[in-house]
Structures are given as C-alpha cells and as structure tokens.
Amino acid sequence: MAALKEFQIAYVGLSLGKHEFSYKINEKFFSCFNESEVKSGNVKCALLLEKKSDMLVLDFSIKGYVDLECDLCLDDYPQDIIIDSKLIFKFGEFYLEQSDEIIVIPTTQAEINVAQYIYEFIHLALPAKRVHPGGLGDRMNCDKEVIKRLENLSHSKSNKKKATQTDSRWEELKKLKFD
Ligand SMILES: [Zn+2]
Structure with missing residues (x-):
C-alpha cells in the first residue's frame, strides 16, 4: 500500500x-x-x-x-x-x-x-x-430531530401493542358473555 x-x-x-x-x-x-x-x-x-x-x-x-x-x-x-x-x-x-x-x-x-x-x-x-x-441520559448533543422521530416511532409501536392487547381481552370477555 x-x-x-x-x-x-x-x-x-x-x-x-x-x-x-x-x-x-x-x-x-x-x-x-x-x-x-x-x-x-x-x-x-x-x-x-x-x-x-x-x-x-x-x-x-x-x-x-x-x-x-x-x-x-x-x-x-x-x-x-x-x-x-x-x-x-x-x-x-x-x-x-x-x-x-x-x-x-x-x-x-x-x-x-x-x-x-x-x-x-x-x-x-x-x-x-x-x-x-x-x-x-440527557442526549445533549444528539440530533434532536432524529431522536424525536425515533421516539414517536417506538411510542406508536407500543400503542399498537396495547391496543391489540385490549382487543384480545375484549374478545375473551365477549366469549364469557355469550357462551
Ligand atoms: Zn447522538
């Protein structure tokens, strides 16, 4: 070289x-x-x-x-x-x-x-x-825009997860009611 x-x-x-x-x-x-x-x-x-x-x-x-x-x-x-x-x-x-x-x-x-x-x-x-x-901890010097977008992404993911959990519990309840 x-x-x-x-x-x-x-x-x-x-x-x-x-x-x-x-x-x-x-x-x-x-x-x-x-x-x-x-x-x-x-x-x-x-x-x-x-x-x-x-x-x-x-x-x-x-x-x-x-x-x-x-x-x-x-x-x-x-x-x-x-x-x-x-x-x-x-x-x-x-x-x-x-x-x-x-x-x-x-x-x-x-x-x-x-x-x-x-x-x-x-x-x-x-x-x-x-x-x-x-x-x-503080992410002082990180690219704040990217961090925000990443956080939004992970929030919407965990919200979706919660929603499906709730849905399946509703399904269980419905079964109990109508069985
Ligand atoms: Zn960074």
Whole structure:
C-alpha cells in the first residue's frame, strides 16, 4: 500500500538507541483498510522506537478523535481516543507472534510497517456503546430531530401493542358473555 509508506521503518539503517517518529492518522489512513469501522478522524501518533542489539522496543502514544456513528441518533460524533501501547520486535530465526506485545522477526528482515498495528490499537480502543458526549441520559448533543422521530416511532409501536392487547381481552370477555 503506497499510501502507508510513511509508516514503514527501515530499522536496519538506524543506530542503536532511541528514535522518534510521528504520524497523522486521518481519512486517508482509514481508507487504506477496507474493513475499517472508522472512516475519518484526527489522531496523532507519537512513536518512540528504541533499537537494541537484539530487539526493537516501540512505545506508541496515540491521541485524538475518530468519527463514530451514534447508537441513538445515527449521526456522527467525535470519539476521543487515548492509547498508550507497547510492542517488542525480537530478532530471531523466523516470524512468530509470541504474544499481543512480543513479535519475533527474522534477522533477514530490514523494515517494519507500523500502520497495521496503529490501526488495530485504534479499533481495540473503540467503545462498545457509542453515543454523543453528553451521555445517554440527557442526549445533549444528539440530533434532536432524529431522536424525536425515533421516539414517536417506538411510542406508536407500543400503542399498537396495547391496543391489540385490549382487543384480545375484549374478545375473551365477549366469549364469557355469550357462551
Ligand atoms: Zn447522538
């Protein structure tokens, strides 16, 4: 993916010690992932990479917001994202994911691309409940028109339900009367 080339780190050429990288995560980034739940946002990722003789230690500090669809009004809202994550790439014989944090990469490799990891960090941080800030209670920032329409819809549904319940009770009464 050419668009993700800036996330490529040619660590072989780096000196031992600490190196800093920074990335901007936005629409362009998310559009590189077909299955992305997030389509837009404004997130900054600061990466501190420490190269040691036998491993790379990566500290990600991810901050910003992504646009998510509100569960209540279906309008987009900015979801704050704050993530601190660590990854360790150990130099070994062949590629192996030892754990969520530790990955073995073959010594023949010269580069890593951190885009996929940043993408996963962000998706793991997305909340299960997605609502406009202001919360479920007051729905301060929800699209009020949509909320009104949704509420009217659910009211008319429950009214219909009540009506049919009453009707069936009438039927029962009628049976009692005329049997
Ligand atoms: Zn909303």
